[in-house]
Amino acid sequence: MLPDPRYIAYATAIPPVLGFFVLVFLTAVTLLKGRRTPANRLFAVLCLLGALNNADLAMLSLITDGERVLAVERLIYVVFVFSLPVYIQFVHRLLGIMGRRWTERLAWLLGFGLLPLTQTDLFIRGLHRGARGFVAEAGPAFHIFSILAGCTLAYCLSLLVQGLGRSADNRERNRLKYITAGVGISSLLIALNILPVIGLDIHPMGGFSFVPAAILAYGILRYDLLDAGAVIRRGIVYSILVLLLAALCAAGLSLIHVLFVRNGFHDVAATSLLLALMMVFLFQPIRERVQAFLDRLFFRGGYDARRLLRELSGELASLKHSDEVRDLLFASISEAIPVGRFFLLVRDAGTGRFRAYGRGEDSAGLEDMPPDHPLALLLEEAGEPVSRSQLDEEAGVVPGGESPTAFLDAYRIDLAVPMLSRNRLIGAILLGQKRSGALFVHEDLELLDTIANQAAIAIENAAGYEEIERMNRELERRIEERTAELRRMLEEKEQTQQQLIRSESLASIGQLVAGTAHELNNPLASASSLIESSLDELRERPVEGASGEVLDDLRFSLKELRRAGSIVRSLLDLSRQTQTYTEPVDLHAVVDDALRILYNSYKLLPVHIERRYAADLPRVEGNFANLGQVFVNIVKNALDALPGEGGAITITTATDGGREGNRVSVSFRDTGQGIPDGRLVDIFKPFFTTKEVGRGTGLGLYISHEIIKRHGGEILVRSEGGQGTEVTVLLPARRMP
Structure with missing residues (x-):
């Protein structure tokens, strides 16, 4: 039993009807919600032409009136002969080919040339009835149209394949891939409708154009190739x-x-x-x-968005520093959506500029973005993820001449996700193309938008916590400064009290010294007078048996008595805090004199004293006796510091051209037991001594320090326990008149 012809006709009409609805849907979406670009408009025209072709195929199967079918068939070709120039123009605009306008003009010329023939037997001679309905019979002009259609199809498909191979951008590559599969294969199937017309008894292949059209719709739906994905999603859901x-x-x-x-x-x-x-x-x-x-x-990505958001939310809420928030964002987003380039923009609270952060090689050469940058203003206004292709269409050039896309182009960014807090942009997530070559799908955008909102809150919380930490550090610093100032004031108070006590003690001692010195002046003067008289008498009346050595001893005794008188006067000066006369002093003579005074103290000891005198040592302006007293005290301390088996004392003089100008230095270095570090700070204090009880008063170095200070100099002491001590006296050199 043969199948019912009506059943065959209905079954034959199903594919073109499906193709008609799919292509009409794509036409409506492109015209109503797609961008108003030349390529999109031409795409809509192609979809409409494909829908008309599918309607023609369905009509051939369902309508039984032959004359009406022939009239409609010829009428449809009035429009369809212009599908060739439209197809060429669409491919040229899609690929940005502007140098082949002559092919477009030629195609339009051929279309207008075929137009009057479409209503004659030269194009469609008539119809014949087949098992699947009416089939048109081709005329000579239709064969010419078939050849032109084949050439056009081959030319356009080759351009699409070449463009697909050259494309380096993921979005453009996917766009070309789905358009090549959808428009290209649909056009090929529709073109195969020519075969039944020219006499081949096969099923019209154009009826199956809904399959590649559905593939194209899938690409538009998944990757929002016409930026109308939300509209398509709602349309499909409600359909x-x-x-x-x-x-x-x-x-x-x-x-x-x-x-x-x-x-x-x-x-x-x-x-x-x-x-x-x-x-x-x-x-x-x-x-x-x-x-x-x-x-x-x-719209699913290759990750569990809910799990990722749950884990990320918990971790973001626990972070207290901005760098920790940035590290977590880098790690989490990179794991969920592997991309070639990944940057973060974060507003600096101090300057208001957006600081750029990257990882690894991406962090090199990053530049900050000013708060009034067109990209920052656009992201703040948009409040949602913005793709690089959207910016090409929506963002213009600001009066200053800078494009919002300049920053994205510099770092090859494909998607920018704003981080907003109270409608204020505080940063952005900037992503390059996916490593897999796929495009960002709807779930990617929703995930990134949610992460950006949570990150904005976390960054502000971290900034607030860091500000509190900074204020705490500043408060601690100020407290430390105040505490240090208070500690210094207390130390000064204690030093003042000790100075007052010391001054009172020294005042009492000064009175005692003044009285004692005054009492010593009389016997010293008497002894000096007696020796002078004896020397005068011996010079006038020499005595037999009196050797020259005796006379030298008397002269030395007189000199020492005079020196003792000078020391007494020095004590009087010290007690009164006055200074006696000054004169040019040869420090070598002062040192030699001090050693001669102490000769009896060390002549029997195993002590070696080495003198390293500088040649042409400048004289100093000072008091010979006072300086001699200083050197005697220093040498005496060095002798006392030497061990019982002996040692060495090295005396060195030199010119020191320090920051104070030309100075003269006298250095005394011994090989004694040294001074412990903890006691060096006290050696110039009155009554402080490291000697055994009864061997020192603790006034020697104090008096020496005061004398040198009155001379405008200073005493430096360097010592290590068990390594000896070096005492250096620095005095200003006498200026030559």
């Missing part, structure tokens, strides 16, 4: 929802008919109310399930 509800309604009517109408129940109002209630209760659950199914089918 499927309407179909499901219609099916449920039909099933409900059938069930009501079986259960009630056959049993004599004909209440239409009750039936309608029952169906309406069923639709109300089923609408939302079905819509949610359809939406979830489409999201799983089209």
Whole structure:
């Protein structure tokens, strides 16, 4: 038994009807919600032409009036002969080919040349009835059109394949891939409709153009190639929802008919109310399930977004420093969405500029972004992820001449996600192309937008915590400064008190010294006078047996008595804090004199004293006796510091051209036991001594220090326990007149 012809006709019409609806849907979306670009407009025209071709195929199968079919067939080709120039123009605009306008003009010229022939037998001679419906019979002009269509198709497909091979941008590559698969293959299938017209008994292949058209719709839906993905998503959701509800309604009517109408129940109002209630209760659950199914089918990334957000939210809430927040964002986003380039922009609270951060090689050569940069203003206004392709269409050039895309181009950024807090931009997540070559899907954008919002809060919290830490450090620093100042004031107070006590002690000692010195002056003067008289008498009346050595001793004794008188006067000066006369002093003579005074103290000891005198040592302006007293004290201390087995004392003089100008230095270095570090700070204090009880008063170095200070010099002491001591006296050199 042969199949019913009507069944064959209906079955043959199903593919072109599906293709018609898919292509009309793409046309409507492109015109209503797509960008107003030349390529998109031409794409819409191509989809409309494809829809007309599918409508023509369905008509050939369903309409039984041959004359009407022939009239409609010829009328459709009035439009369809211009599909060739439209196809060429679309490919040229899509690939940015501007140097081949002559091919477009030639195609339009050929289209207008074929236009008057479409209504004659030269184009379509007539129709014949086949098993699948009417089939047009080609005329000579149709064969010319077929050859032109084949050449156009080959030319355009070759351009698309070449453009796909040259494309380095993920978005452009995916766009060309789906357009090549969708438009290219659809055009090829539609072009194969020529075969039945020229006499081949095969099924019209153009009816299956809905398959590549559906592939193209999938690409647009998944990757938002026309930037109308949200519209398409809603359209598909509600289209499927309407179909499901219609099916449920039909099933409900059938069930009501079986259960009630056959049993004599004909209440239409009750039936309608029952169906309406069923639709109300089923609408939302079905819509949610359809939406979830489409999201799983089209918009899922290669990660668990909920788990990632849950983990990231918990970690962000616990971080207290901005660098920790940045590190977590780098790690989490890079793991979920591997990209070639990844940067963060974070507003600096101090300067207001956006600081750029990267990882590894990406961190080299980063530049900050000013707060009034066009990209920053655009992100703050948009408040949602913005792709590089969107900026090409939506962002213009600011009066200063800088494009919002300049920053993205410099670092090869494909997607910018703003981080907003209270509608104020505090940063941005900048991502390059995916390593896999895929595009960012809807779930990627939702995930990044949510992460950006949470990161904005975390960055502000971290900035607040860091500000509190900074204020705490500043407060601690100020407290430390105040404490140090208070400690210094207390130390000064203690030193002042000690100085007062010392001054009172020295005043008492000074009075005692003054009295003692005054009492010593009389016997010293008497002894000096007696020796002078003896020397005068011996010079006038020499005595037999008196050797020259005796006379030298008397002269030396007189000199020492005079020196003792000078020391007494020095004590008087010290007690009164006055200075006696000054004169040019030869420090070598002062040192030699001090050693001669102490000769009897060390002549029997195993002590070696080495003198290293500088040649042409400048004289100093000072008091010979006072300086001699200083050197005697220093040498005496060095002798006392030497061990019992002896040692060495080295005396060195030199000229020191320090920051104070030309100075003369006299250094005394011994090989004694040294001074412990803890006692060096006290050696110039009065009554301080390291000697045994009864061997020192603790006034020697103090008096020496005061004498040198009155001479405008200083005493430096360097010592290590067990390594000896070096005492250096620095005095200003006498200026030559």
